[in-house]
Amino acid sequence: MHIVDRRLNPGGKSLANRQRFMRRAKSLIRKAVHESSASRSIKDADKGGEITLPIHGVHEPTLRRGGSGGMREYLLPGNKEYAEGDRISRPQGGAGGRGSEGSPEGDGQDDFRFALTQEEFVDLFLEDLELPDLAKRRVADTENLSWNRAGYSVSGSPANLALMRTVRNSLSRRIALKRPKTSEIERLTEELEALEADDEQPLADRAVRISALREEIDRATRRANLIPYIDPLDVRYKRFEAKPKPMAQAVMFCLMDVSGSMTEHMKDLAKRFYILLYIFLKRRYKHVDVVFIRHTHQAQEVDEDTFFYSPETGGTVVSTALDEMLRVVSERYRPEDWNIYGAQASDGDNTSSDNDRTASLLTRAILPICQYYAYLEVGREGESFPPGFVRRESDLWQTYSLVVRSGAPLAMRKVNHRRDIYPVFRDLFAKKVPAGAEASH
Amino acid sequence: MSMEAGDSRALFQGADWEFGTIQRAYDAVERVALGELGLNVYMNQIEVISTEQMLDAYSSIGMPLFYKHWSFGKQFARNEALYRAGMQGLAYEIVINSNPCISYIMEENTATMQTLVIAHAAFGHNHFFKNNYLFRQWTDANGILEYLDFAKSYVASCEERYGELAVEHLLDAAHALMNHGVHRYPRKRPADLASEERRERERRQHEERIYNDLWRTLPAKSAGREDNSVDERRRALLQLPQENILYFLEKTAPRLQPWQREILRIVRQIAQYFYPQSQTKLMNEGCATFTHYRIMNRLHEQGYLGDGAMMEFLHSHTNVVFQPTFDDRRYSGINPYALGFAMMQDIARTCTNPDDEDRAWFPDIAGNGDAMGTLRDIWTDYRDESFILQFLSPRLIRHFRLFGVVDDVNQPTMRVDAIHDERGYRRIRQALARQYDVAWLAPDIQIVDVNLAGDRRLILHHRALNRVLLEENDVRLVLQHLADLWGYDVLLKEIDPASDAVLKEHAASPRGNLLRPGN
Structure with a gap:
């Protein structure tokens, strides 16, 4: 006889099977993940947890007899009162008379429940999203070098x-x-x-x-x-040998107009967008800093609570926020060391005299140092225009459209409803197959 | 030996164990099992595993290694969720029909439980695997682990070469038909090459001997007369009707690649390997439970097992052989441990201490005095169905208060057909035996014909016993898989065996090139 201690054998033998199962049930799991994330508070949006799949989606069919019809025989233990020839009415819901026929393979299960790890959850949540190609190229370009010891040489300083x-x-x-x-x-x-x-x-x-x-x-x-x-x-x-070291840190600038015209609903939309962006960045960088800059006719860097919840009054001058952002960048975040992401949320108002300055600041100073800059125009809930009416474009939208038209790496979207946030976010970061990518390799 | 010495014979104190404890327990159990019960076992290998590894083993049908497929991941996810939620405990052990016989025991078991598990699995199940005729006929304990290893790496290499998706579709289809991938009767052994050559030579000599030039002058047969026999001949060539669907596909499906045939073969071989287990569940568990009960009691009598350990064992044993009645919330069919153990005990009692009823019902074994010898013979020569048919005694029918119910869909109510009285014993025994008869439980589905010259449609018949039809949704899905494998249309007719009337028809056409790699 041998006794073998297998406890120290590597575990996770089922991991490959689990991955295959996840792939198999992907569409179902994805749906379940999105449904469950809708019911969660946004703060634990990236936590793992149990989800429920409809059983039919992962059913394994076999040729077996149906549950009704025909003539059946049952043999049961525990007779208490029946004598031969007694008539029994059919039980409801399968109790009693069932069972002896014995559903062999998990017949009649409820929905299929199982737990996802946090990583799997976020993976599915942000599946198919990718940093825009532009940003990727720049990430590759701006890698810094780190000098590592590499043995000895006979010459040197x-x-x-x-x-x-x-x-x-x-x-x-x-x-x-x-x-x-x-x-x-x-x-x-x-x-x-x-x-x-x-x-x-x-x-x-x-x-x-x-x-x-x-x-x-x-x-x-x-x-x-x-x-x-x-x-x-x-x-x-x-x-010493120089090794390229990918930058593992990013800073995310959240810019928001907090003037009186921004309602709570709009701020909520903006917040959701920021949080998605944060989760997304966090998955790709070891370290993510977040800088909150709010602005009216003047801008200032604030903490998160103040950013979202403290009311403020004043006019709207967007360029002040961009100035503030540049100031913070020059003080704390050297573009050589940091991946810089900007996300701006606004209802689109701007003092008309400021539009030119905003555009030029953006084109000359901000966009060159940013990996990615997204502008989100938040609107009122249920805002829609009957067909035939042309919605007037906001000042900021018009300004930014000009910038985009000149080919600058700026993404802009409009959002009115909470449910649009996620699709818009996906749309912004969806993996694109670049037209020239195949050829350039 | 003095009394104190008797105390110090105890194999262990308390619940903790280490490998020395297991060795001592094994030696003590082995002495009883081989010496007193006369068991005949494969060499044992006992492997200590953790909870997570047990969950792993669960999800690959208890085998230590298996090819990869999503359904095992699903099993694992389900078991894990149930286990973590505390809704399902884990088995104390898993035993594999291999040589050496591998038993997994959980690290969390107490010393008593380890002893029990060794007695139950390493000797009870092991003896049954080695001796029962079904296992001897259908399974190769020496080769199974190597075969699984081969299967695993073969499937993996196919995934690499033809893509995971193509392999996954193939395995899906094969698993759907797995229950119809077993030979239920031993086949004629194919002749080996030497005898093939000898036969060929004899045939030629025979032709030469009877050669007569006159035969050449006979007029040729008219072509029209052969029509009937062409069908017959085709069916014979294709070995139709054929109930082993996977075998038929492996040998005959026109559009499968060689690697696909090999994978079908793997699934089929594994199904065949497990086929005896499904037919001997009751006996296998009965044998193992009876064995551990005997051994543990002997160890206690001999002082190897303390009173506390014995109480713990009895507690666990009683849980295992508990049979809830049909109206109990916990009822989920007849517990094979309960019925199996009760029948073994009953047979042992009949052998040593029979009453008049036993003598009337079991004249062959009643009072023969050799309980173990009789049981060993039974464990060798029977399967569940024949075992119940032969050995279920009226005493047990009364003990379990078994009764039979007939549910005919044409009647407004169900009818109690038999209860535990003189009139009912034999009918109950028959009905119960049928519940364990695989041929009766599994739907009788056979491939009956295929038009090879025309549209190549595959025709199957389901002889619907008692007019119970197949589960419709599943039929649709499985037929789809079958059509994908066959490559052409498939038709399944459900037939009432009493009147040969067609009750229902299902048809399916293959879906494009799902099984072709690269698509």
Whole structure:
């Protein structure tokens, strides 16, 4: 008999099967995920959890007898009152008379419940979304280099001298070439001096020894001079190699108009969009900073609570927010080190005199340093126009349209209802098959 | 040996165990199992696993390795959810019909439970696997693990070469037909090449011996007369009618690639491997439960098992053999552990201590005095159906208060057909045996014909026993799979065997190129 301890065997043998199951039931799971995320508070939008799938979606059919019709026989234990020939009315709902026929394979199950991990949940939630190609290219371009140690080299700058390695080489060379040690020479010299100072022995006796010693010291010194303590051959330098290091940090700027014309509903829409963007960025970067900038006719950086909930009055000058953003960038977020994302939400109002300045700020200063800049125009709930009416485009929309037309990497969308947020977000970040991508590879 | 020494014989104290404990328990159990019960087992391999690994094992039908398929992931997700919610406990053990016989035991079991599990699985089930005629006839315990290993890597290599989706569709289709992928009767062994050659030579010699030039002068047969026999001949060539649908497809389906045939074969082989288990569930569990009960009691008598451990064992054993009555909320069919154990105990009693009724019903074994020998013979030569038909005693029918009910859809109410009285014993016994008869339980579906020269439509018949039709939604889905595999139209007729009238027809056409790789 063998006893084998399998407990330490790698677990997760079913992982591959689980992945296949997830792929198989993908559309169902996706639907369930979206349904369940609708009923969740937005704050735990990215938590995992249990979802329920309709059983028919993952049913495995077999050829088996149906549950009704024909003539059936049951054999049951626990007879209490029946005698042969008794008539029993059919039980409702399958109790009693059922069972002995025994649904062999999970007949009559309820819906199928199972738990998703947080990662799986978010994966499905943000499935098919990708950073825009432009941003990706720029991410690749702006990778910074990090210098990593990579062994030793025989040449280099003195600052990089590898002392230990050099001395080690020198020591082994000295041992190999039998360079006399300093202490050895000192000992011989001392002996010689002692001999010369010694008057008790006859000089003739000492002379032989003295000349032998002198000769030995002479040879040792010559040898020591010939074999250097440290030879250029021994010298080693630490070698460094440059490795490209992808930037693993991003900062997300949330810009919002908080003037009186923005209703709570509009702010709520904006918030949902920001949160989606945050979850999305967080999945791709190790570290994500969020900067909240609110503006009326003047702009300021605030914390999240103030951003969303503190009322403010004033006019609307969008360029102030862009100025503020540039200020924060120059103070804290060097574009070389940070991936910068901008998301602006507004009802579209702007002081008309400010439009030109806004456009030029955006084109010249903001867009060049941003990976991606999205403008979300939030509208009133249920705002719709009967056919035949042309909706007047807002100031900001017109301004930004000009920028977009000039080919700048700016995305803009309008949202009126909560349910539109997610589709719009998906639309903005949906994986696009770039037309020239295939050819350029 | 003194009394204190008797105390120190105990295999363990308390619930904790380590590998030394398991070894000691195994040795003690083995002494009783081989020495006193005369069991004959494969070499044992006992593997300690964790909860998660048990869930893993659950999801691959208890096998240690299996090919990948989403349905196993579904099983796992379901079991995990149920287990985490506390709605379902896990088995204490899983045992595999292989040589060496592998038993998985859970690390969370107490020392008593480990002893029980070793007695139950490593000796009870193991003996049954090694000796029962169905297992000996249908399964190859020596080769199964290697075959599964082959199956796993073969499926994986197909996934690599032809894409996961193509393989998945194929496996979906094969799994849907898995229950119809077994040979129920042993077939003629195909001749080996040597005898094939010898037969060929004999045939030629025979032809030469009877050669006569005159035969050449006979007029040729008219062509028209052959019409009837052409059909016959085609069916014979295709081995029709054929109930092993997967086998038929593997050998005959015109549009399958070689690798697809091989995968069908794998699914079929695995279905065949499990076929005996479904026919011997009651006996297998009865044998194992009886064995562990005997062994644990002997260990207690001999002082190897303390009183506390014995109480723990009895508690667990009683739970296992509990049979709720039909109107109980917990009722979910007849508990094979309960009925199996009761029947084994009853047979042992009949052998050693029979009463008049036993002598009347079981003259062959009543009072023969050799309970273990009789049981060993029974475990070797019977399956559930024949076992019940032969050995279910009136005493047990009364004990379980079994009764039969007939539910005819043409009648307004159900009728109690038999109860535990003189008139009912035999009928109850027959009805119960039928419930364990796989041939009676599984719908009788056969491939009856195929028009190879024309539209190649495959025709199947379901002989609807008692006019119970197939579950309609499932039929549609399975026929779709079948049509995909066959590559042409498929027609299933449900036939009343009493009148040969067609009750219902289902048809399906293949869906494009679902099974072709790259699509």
